[in-house]
Every structure is written in structure tokens, then in C-alpha cells.
Amino acid sequence: MLNSIGLQNPGVEHFMEYDLPWLKGFDTKIIVNACGSSADEYVELAKVLNTLDIDGVELNLSCPNVKAGCMAFGTSYEGVKEVTSQVRKVLDKPLIVKLTPNVTDITAPAKGAEDAGADGVSLINTLLGMSIDIEKRKPVLANNMGGLSGPAVKPVAVRMVYQVSKAVNIPILGLRRNSKCKRRSRIHASTEQQPYQ
Numbered sequence: 001m002l003n004s005i006g007l008q009n010p011g012v013e014h015f016m017e018y019d020l021p022w023l024k025g026f027d028t029k030i031i032v033n034a035c036g037s038s039a040d041e042y043v044e045l046a047k048v049l050n051t052l053d054i055d056g057v058e059l060n061l062s063c064p065n066v067k068a069g070c071m072a073f074g075t076s077y078e079g080v081k082e083v084t085s086q087v088r089k090v091l092d093k094p095l096i097v098k099l100t101p102n103v104t105d106i107t108a109p110a111k112g113a114e115d116a117g118a119d120g121v122s123l124i125n126t127l128l129g130m131s132i133d134i135e136k137r138k139p140v141l142a143n144n145m146g147g148l149s150g151p152a153v154k155p156v157a158v159r160m161v162y163q164v165s166k167a168v169n170i171p172i173l174g175l176r177r178n179s180k181c182k183r184r185s186r187i188h189a190s191t192e193q194q195p196y197q
Contacts, residue, residue, distance in 0.1 A: 001148070001149050001150045002129050002130075002131055002140075002141065002146045002147070002148050003126075003146050003147055003149070004141040004142065004143040004145070004146030004147070012045060012048050012049070015032070016048075016052065020052060020053070020054070024053070029055040029056070030054045030055050030056075031054070031055055031056040031057065031058050031094075031096065032049055032052075032054050032056075032057050032058065033057075033058045033060050033098070034046065034049060034057050034058065034059055034060060034087075035060040035062075039073075039082060039083050039086055042059065042083050042086065042087050043086050043087060043089075043090055046059075046087045046090050046091045047090050047091075049091070049093070050090060050091050050092055050093060054093065055093070055094065056093050056094035056095065056096060056119075057087075057091060057093055057094070057095055057096070058096045058097075058098050058122055058173075059083070059084060059087055059095060059096065059097045059098060059118075060098045060125075061073040061074030061079070061080055061083060061084075061097055061098060061099065061100065061109070062074055062098060062099075062100040062102075062125045072100050072102065074097075074098075074099055074100040074103070074109050075100060075102065075103050075109070076103075076108065076109065076112070077108040077109060077111060077112040078112065079109075079112070080097065080099075080109040080110075080112030080113050080116070081112035081113070081115055081116045082116075084097055084112065084113050084116035084117065084118050085116035085117065088116055088117040088118070094119045094120070095117070095118050095119050095120075096118065096119060096120045096121065096122050096173055097109075097113035097118045097120075097121050097122070098121075098122045098123070098125060099113070099121055099122065099123040099124065099125070099160075099164075100124075100125050101123065101124035101125060101126075101127055101156060101157070101160055102127065102128045106123065106124075106160045106163055106164055107163050107164060107166075107167035107168075110123075110164045110167055110168050111167055111168060113168075113170075114168045114169065114170050118170060119170060119171070120170050120171035120172065120173055121164060121168065121170065121171075121172055121173070122172070122173035122174075122175055123157070123160055123161060123164060123172065123173075123174070123175060124153070124156065124157045124160050124161075124175060125147070125175070126146075126147025126148055126149045126153070127147065127148040127149075127153055127156060128145055128146075128147065128148070129145065129146060129147065129148035130144060130145045130146070157174070157175070161174050
């Protein structure tokens with residue numbers, strides 16, 4: 001599946017007022033996915049999340065960095081280490097860094113997260129993909145490119161979890177999008193995300 005929905009959400013204030021009280025009704029851990037378009041945005045969001053009754057934060061470093069030509073923060077050791085270390089200074093809760101698979105070497109950003117004090121890493125997010133309407137000779141998606149997910153991503157995910165497991169000494173959260181991919185990351189992942197029903 002190829003999508004381009006972005007990271008739209010109603011914001012942290014809405015989450016605090018509506019979503020968090022609802023989630024508290026369940027016997028489960030609450031880990032909040034945090035995204036931003038600058039290091040300062042990540043830090044400010046982390047300060048707010050640090051005051052909430054949640055169990056951890058997943059720092060989504062697949063977001064485009066507007067100050068660096070919209071390249072994802074998570075594409076380099078330096079980018080991951082910079083943002084993670086700044087967030088770590090203001091966040092007392094467990095910190096998981098979500099890595100982008102759109103890199104040459106997944107171990108470099110994973111090491112950046114570990115060296116900056118992350119408690120774990122999660123992987124993988126969607127792969128960057130594109131589809132062309134051959135009749136119109138134009139990209140199918142309005143944003144030209146989007147995230148590829150689904151069973152075709154499984155071999156890439158397994159490889160990346162394996163590589164990261166050999167490079168870092170922090171827990172790895174293996175992500176999966178559907179039950180058909182259940183065995184996807186169990187090779188070396190410390191834990192596995194369960195799909196929201």
C-alpha cells in the first residue's frame with residue numbers, strides 16, 4: 001500500500017483533554033508518538049509530554065526537518081543524536097526513537113539514538129515509494145511520493161531489525177502493520193508493537 005497522509009493529528013492539547021482520559025480506561029501502557037518540524041518543536045512537545053501520566057514517548061524522527069531542506073531528522077547519526085539528546089535533557093520518561101528505513105545504513109541512526117541516551121529504538125517506518133499514472137504521465141499521489149507499507153516491506157524490516165540488533169545494546173521495538181506480518185521482526189526484536197483495533 002502506498003499512502004501520503006502525513007502525520008496529521010489534532011495536537012497535544014486535544015490529546016490531553018480527550019484522548020488521554022479515554023486511553024486511561026484501558027489496562028495498557030501508553031506510549032505517545034511525538035513528531036515535529038524542528039528540534040525546538042520536539043523539545044517543546046517533550047516538555048509537555050513529560051508532565052502527563054503516560055508511560056513513554058516514541059520520538060518519530062522520520063519527520064522532515066524544515067531547517068535542513070526537509071530531509072528527515074533520522075537519516076544520519078548526527079541528526080538523530082542531536083534531536084534525541086535535546087529531548088533527553090527535558091524528558092524523564094522512557095524514550096524510544098522511531099527510525100526511518102530510508103537510509104543507506106540503518107545502524108548509524110540507531111547508534112545516534114543510543115549514544116544520545118534513548119532507552120530503545122523502534123523500526124521500521126514506511127519505505128519511500130512512488131507511483132505514476134502512465135495515462136496522465138503524472139504521479140498518482142498529490143505529494144508525488146508516499147510511504148510504502150504492507151507485506152512487501154517484511155524482508156526489509158527483518159534485515160534492519162537484525163542489523164540494528166548487532167549494532168546497539170538497547171531494546172528494539174519491532175513494528176508491524178497487520179497480523180499477516182506477525183513473525184516479521186521476532187528474529188531480534190526485544191518486543192513487538194500490537195496493531196490498534
